[in-house]
Amino acid sequence: MENEFDWLKKVQPQKTPGHLIQGIGDDAALYQSEASFDEVATVDTMVEDVHFKKSTMSPTDIGYKALAINLSDIAAMGGKACYYLVSIAIPQSGWTEDEVVEIYAGMKELANRCGAVLIGGDTVSTNDRLVVTVTVIGRVETGRKLLRSNAKPGDIVFVTGPLGSSAAGLHLLLKGDKRLEAFEYEAVVRAHQRPEPQLDIGRVLAKSGFRVSLNDVSDGIASEAHEIAEASGVVIDLFEGDLPYHESLDDFPEQKWKWILSGGEDFQLLGTIARDEWDHVKGSVEGQGGEIYAIGEVKEGESSVYLHNENGIHSIDKSGYQHFG
Numbered sequence: 067m068e069n070e071f072d073w074l075k076k077v078q079p080q081k082t083p084g085h086l087i088q089g090i091g092d093d094a095a096l097y098q099s100e101a102s103f104d105e106v107a108t109v110d111t112m113v114e115d116v117h118f119k120k121s122t123m124s125p126t127d128i129g130y131k132a133l134a135i136n137l138s139d140i141a142a143m144g145g146k147a148c149y150y151l152v153s154i155a156i157p158q159s160g161w162t163e164d165e166v167v168e169i170y171a172g173m174k175e176l177a178n179r180c181g182a183v184l185i186g187g188d189t190v191s192t193n194d195r196l197v198v199t200v201t202v203i204g205r206v207e208t209g210r211k212l213l214r215s216n217a218k219p220g221d222i223v224f225v226t227g228p229l230g231s232s233a234a235g236l237h238l239l240l241k242g243d244k245r246l247e248a249f250e251y252e253a254v255v256r257a258h259q260r261p262e263p264q265l266d267i268g269r270v271l272a273k274s275g276f277r278v279s280l281n282d283v284s285d286g287i288a289s290e291a292h293e294i295a296e297a298s299g300v301v302i303d304l305f306e307g308d309l310p311y312h313e314s315l316d317d318f319p320e321q322k323w324k325w326i327l328s329g330g331e332d333f334q335l336l337g338t339i340a341r342d343e344w345d346h347v348k349g350s351v352e353g354q355g356g357e358i359y360a361i362g363e364v365k366e367g368e369s370s371v372y373l374h375n376e377n378g379i380h381s382i383d384k385s386g387y388q389h390f391g
């Protein structure tokens with residue numbers, strides 16, 4: 067990396083939306099808010115050797131995922147994404163300007179698909195690992211609050227796609243496993259490197275007008291279910307046989323359930339909705355080509371999470387799954 071700003075010209079958006087008054091190039095970005103929408107803002111960071119290694123992710127994957135994990139939080143609020151800002155700490159050695167530009171290309175690839183525009187950021191050098199922090203600003207219809215605290219006894223618990231794939235993909239990547247080449251493992255490796263934020267499903271849930279509790283799966287459903295149980299003051303029962311997972315996880319019987327429950331980084335949406343409203347929402351999600359699965363129910367009681375399977379009912383702690391063997 068040579069000059070702090072030369073490479074920025076390469077990542078600057080050419081076209082800007084009408085609500086943006088000033089993007090990259092001044093002290094801060096300036097944009098107009100939109101009538102009848104509330105603003106929604108989130109930030110998450112990815113750190114080299116904690117969230118990725120050069121051996122597990124290409125620069126474009128790193129950029130794609132750094133934006134995806136933030137869009138996933140916007141999805142978990144039912145929002146549409148509008149703008150993003152990127153703070154990047156670049157090591158003094160080990161990373162080239164081309165690689166940094168590729169990180170931005172990965173972000174742009176996803177941003178273009180969901181209509182988000184880069185409006186600013188910050189660039190610093192570091193003696194340590196690469197760190198990329200993305201802030202996303204989005205909008206959601208005024209008054210729509212898909213909060214973790216919305217769950218009520220009697221609700222159905224749902225999830226929007228397979229669990230444990232990212233952890234399985236990471237396992238193969240870290241081991242340099244020869245199965246990486248095989249077609250049947252492509253989906254789990256991709257789930258790790260290029261998670262799909264579930265923005266469309268978040269929008270269906272927001273527009274439904276129904277009371278929905280919602281969280282995205284960054285740490286694993288064991289942890290996210292606890293967050294909903296605690297915020298709402300309810301018990302969450304999960305049914306093991308209903309948890310969706312990619313069939314290739316059956317090749318890893320020892321790790322499978324740990325990955326499904328607490329592998330994390332799946333970036334699916336986990337939520338709850340009244341039983342009477344479930345069919346309607348499921349129909350809408352599936353009608354637009356999405357997936358959504360009923361995996362449990364909400365009960366009255368002190369905040370806790372249980373897993374039901376043929377061996378009985380097992381309490382699941384927040385840090386993850388500990389029971390089976």
Ligand SMILES: Nc1ncnc2c1ncn2[C@@H]1O[C@H](COP(=O)(O)OP(=O)(O)OP(=O)(O)O)[C@@H](O)[C@H]1O
Pocket residue numbers: 109110135139282284285
């Ligand atoms: N350093 C911090 N300063 C202020 N608020 C924070 C800080 N870290 C987290 N929070 C806030 O705490 C809440 C939970 O944050 P958390 O990062 O666990 O959520 P998340 O982004 O959904 O999860 P993950 O980071 O695993 O994707 C959010 O409201 C977040 O804004």
Ligand SMILES: Cc1ncc(C[n+]2csc(CCOP(=O)(O)O)c2C)c(N)n1
Pocket residue numbers: 110111115116117118119122236284285329330331
């Ligand atoms: C090289 C490497 N080792 C381990 C992992 C797994 N990992 C890292 S952070 C995290 C939880 C979500 O993070 P956060 O809570 O910061 O959102 C998980 C599951 C990885 N992705 N890459």
Ligand SMILES: [Mg+2]
Pocket residue numbers: 109110
């Ligand atoms: Mg966070």
Ligand SMILES: [Mg+2]
Pocket residue numbers: 110135136139284
């Ligand atoms: Mg997050």
Ligand SMILES: [Mg+2]
Pocket residue numbers: 138139142281282283284
């Ligand atoms: Mg989240």
